[in-house]
Amino acid sequence: MKLALALLWLLRLLPLPVIHALAWLLGQLVYLLAKERRRVGLVNLRLCFPDMSPQARRRLIRRHCVEMMKLLLEYGVVWWSSPQRLRQLVEIRGLEHLTRLREAGEDVILFYPHFVAFEICALRLNLEVPLVSVYSHQKNKVLDAQFYKGRNRFDNAYIVSRQESLRSIIKAMRKEHTPFLYLPDQDFGPRDSVFVKFFATDAATITGLSRIATLAKARVVPAIARREGSKFVLDIHPPLENFPSDDLTADTRAMNAFLEQRILEAPEQYFWLHKRFKTRPPGQPKLY
Template sequence: MKIAFALLWLIRLLPMWAIGMLADALGLLAYHLAADRRKVGLTNLRLCFPQMSEKERERLIKANFGYMIRLALEYGVAWWSSAERIRKLVTIKNLHIVEELRAKGEDVILFYPHFVGFEMCVFALNQVLPLVSVYSQQKNDTLDAQIYAGRQRYNNCYIVPRNEGLRSIIKAMRKEHTPFLYLPDQDFGVRDSVFVKFFEKDAATITGLSRISKLARARVVPLIARRVGNRFELEFYPAWENYPTDDVVADTRRMNAFLEERIREIPDQYFWLHKRFKNRPEGEARVY
């Protein structure tokens, strides 16, 4: 692990275009060698875009491998490059949306789905906005220490261990109306989840966005990270009106519907290599 960190430290000295070229080469290699993960990505696209040609699915997943490798290689930039370099790499759009809500004394949940630009963008955002984040301890102690230190790089992030539950999250949010950065768009198991459509297929989807926003009386503001060439764009969307409702299933489906719209805009930049349909409704066959 120390060798890997040393390589990341060196790679961050490269210009972004050079990191991108390295990632493209390694991504293509990974596409051919990581057969199981390639199958996961292609299966996800087949389930979500049944009308898409097989050739187009393969093109998207090849690009996705490159993006995912690039995300990993750029951790060195996020952890050790200057704050100024990171700020220059990320254009933040519509920050006023969350600033105005905080100024009015409202709490905010940032719905932040898993797009490939999410890591670099949050390091730029945390320079100008305090954040609450939930953290899961890593199995490797060295990796755990580095990721935790990275999250705390600007001393502007309140980290809540995942096992502490909602009360700790809400308490941290109410401290200076600090936005809660929430990534609920993966398959975290059937506990606290409902099966709702994600594109064409039912997916186990946690109901936390609806439940936490209701308990905290917080506004939900979507936040999308995009890679644009060798740079990034982080865009805030208007706070959702009439959310949450008394129908947690409808609220959860609304979350997925919004995400689907954003994925259609940049389909090769979503986390397709995650087993989004790992858990199935009772009686339904596994897909992987």
């Protein structure tokens, strides 16, 4: 692992187009060799886009493998490049939607789905505002220490363990009205989840976005991280209207509906290799 980190440290010295060219080569290998992950991605696309042809699904997963390799090779840039380079690489659009709420004394949850540019864009945003985030520990201690150090490299992040309570998150949010960077769009199991549509298929989706917004009396502001060529864009949208409501299921479906529209804008950049439909309603067969 130390050797891999050393290679990432060296790769950061290269121009980003060169890093992405290497990622393209690795992406082809991953598509060919990582058969199980490729199968997961193809199942996800079949469930989400039943009208898409099998050939189109394979092309999309191949492109996604390249995007995932870009994410992997970009970690050196994320962890060790200068703030000046991050500012040059990442454009933030709509920051006023966030700053206006903070200046008005409101707490904010940033709905931050799993797009492949999420790491570098989160760090770029952290140059502008402090952030609260939830962290899941890695099994490898060296990698775990590097992730933790990298995500707090500007000493401007409040990192809460996933094992801690909601109270810890809300307490951190209320310190200087610090936005909570929240990624609730994966399958976290049946606990605190409801089954709502994600594209064409029911998906177990946690209700945390609505619940935490209600408890914290916070506004929900979507933030979407994407690559555009050899640069990145973080689009911060206006706060969601009428969110949260008094209906957890309706709120959770509204979250997925917003996410679906953003995915359609750049489908190859969403995390398709995650087992999004692993949790099934009682009596339904497994999909993977």
